[in-house]
Amino acid sequence: MSALLEAERVSFAYAGRPAIRAVTLTVGEGEMLAIAGANGSGKSTLLGLLSGLRRPSAGSVRLAGRNLREYDRRALARAIAVVPQETAIAFPYRVAEMVLIGRAPYLRGIGLERAHDVAAAERAMARTGVLDLADRPLAELSGGERQRVIVARALAQEPRVLLLDEPTTFLDLRHAIEILDLVVDLNRHERLTVVAVLHDLTVAAMYFPRLVFLRAGCLAVDGAPAEVITEATIREVFDADVEVRTDADGVPTVRPRRRGG
Structure with missing residues (x-):
C-alpha cells in the first residue's frame, strides 16, 4: 500500500498553547484509519492539519509526496474532502x-x-x-x-481522501450505523482513503482496521484495534477504568467498570 497522506513531526499551538506535538503519521492509499482520544487531546486539530485547513507551526503534511503548501486551494479541495462535526x-x-x-x-x-x-x-x-x-x-x-x-x-x-470529524456524534444508533456502513462501502468499492475522528472505541474497532490514539497532542499508540484497545492503554490514554472483551469475530468491545455495589 503506497503512502498517500503523510504528516511528519507536525506541531500546532493555539495562542502559544501546544495542541499537537511532533506527530508523525502515514496513511496509505485506500486505507481506513480512525483517530481517538480524550477530549482536548488534539483529534480535530490533527484532522485540520491533514486537510490543509490549518498550517502546522512545525513539520509538514504531504499528499502524494507533495507538501500541502504547494497545492492551491482548488487543487487541494479536489483531492481532500472534509465532513465536519x-x-x-x-x-x-x-x-x-x-x-x-x-x-x-x-x-x-x-x-x-x-x-x-x-x-x-x-x-x-x-x-x-x-x-x-x-x-x-x-x-x-x-x-x-x-x-x-x-x-x-x-x-x-x-x-481521493475523505476526512470525517466525529460523523456520528449527533445521530441515533440506526443513522450512525447507516453512515459508517456507507463510509466502509465507499472505501471498498471506490478506493476512497478515509480518516475519521471517533469517540466510541467499540464502533471504531468494528469499522476501522487501524486505530490511532492521541494523548495530550502526542501520538500514543498506532495499530490494529485488537492490539491497541487494551485495558492498560485505555487507562493510560483516557484515564478510564474499563473492561475489554473480545467478541466472536475478534473485535474488542469496551465497557466501563461499575464502581461500588
Missing part, C-alpha cells in the same frame, strides 16, 4: 443545491456549473441514498438524512 446552514438550501456546493473547486463562479457538474452531484446523491430528497429543504430532514447530504457534498468533490 457540525455544518452551519446559513441559507435555506435544498438538498441538490447543498450537494452542488461540492463542485465549487471545479467552477469558475457561482451559478456556472455545467452538465457534468450536475451529473457529479447527482451521482453523489445516488451513492449516499439522498437522490430522492434532491428537492427537499435541508431544514426538513432528519439528522441522519442531513449527514448523508453532507457526505454527498464531500463526494461531489470527487476526492
Whole structure:
C-alpha cells in the first residue's frame, strides 16, 4: 500500500498553547484509519492539519509526496474532502443545491456549473441514498438524512481522501450505523482513503482496521484495534477504568467498570 497522506513531526499551538506535538503519521492509499482520544487531546486539530485547513507551526503534511503548501486551494479541495462535526446552514438550501456546493473547486463562479457538474452531484446523491430528497429543504430532514447530504457534498468533490470529524456524534444508533456502513462501502468499492475522528472505541474497532490514539497532542499508540484497545492503554490514554472483551469475530468491545455495589 503506497503512502498517500503523510504528516511528519507536525506541531500546532493555539495562542502559544501546544495542541499537537511532533506527530508523525502515514496513511496509505485506500486505507481506513480512525483517530481517538480524550477530549482536548488534539483529534480535530490533527484532522485540520491533514486537510490543509490549518498550517502546522512545525513539520509538514504531504499528499502524494507533495507538501500541502504547494497545492492551491482548488487543487487541494479536489483531492481532500472534509465532513465536519457540525455544518452551519446559513441559507435555506435544498438538498441538490447543498450537494452542488461540492463542485465549487471545479467552477469558475457561482451559478456556472455545467452538465457534468450536475451529473457529479447527482451521482453523489445516488451513492449516499439522498437522490430522492434532491428537492427537499435541508431544514426538513432528519439528522441522519442531513449527514448523508453532507457526505454527498464531500463526494461531489470527487476526492481521493475523505476526512470525517466525529460523523456520528449527533445521530441515533440506526443513522450512525447507516453512515459508517456507507463510509466502509465507499472505501471498498471506490478506493476512497478515509480518516475519521471517533469517540466510541467499540464502533471504531468494528469499522476501522487501524486505530490511532492521541494523548495530550502526542501520538500514543498506532495499530490494529485488537492490539491497541487494551485495558492498560485505555487507562493510560483516557484515564478510564474499563473492561475489554473480545467478541466472536475478534473485535474488542469496551465497557466501563461499575464502581461500588
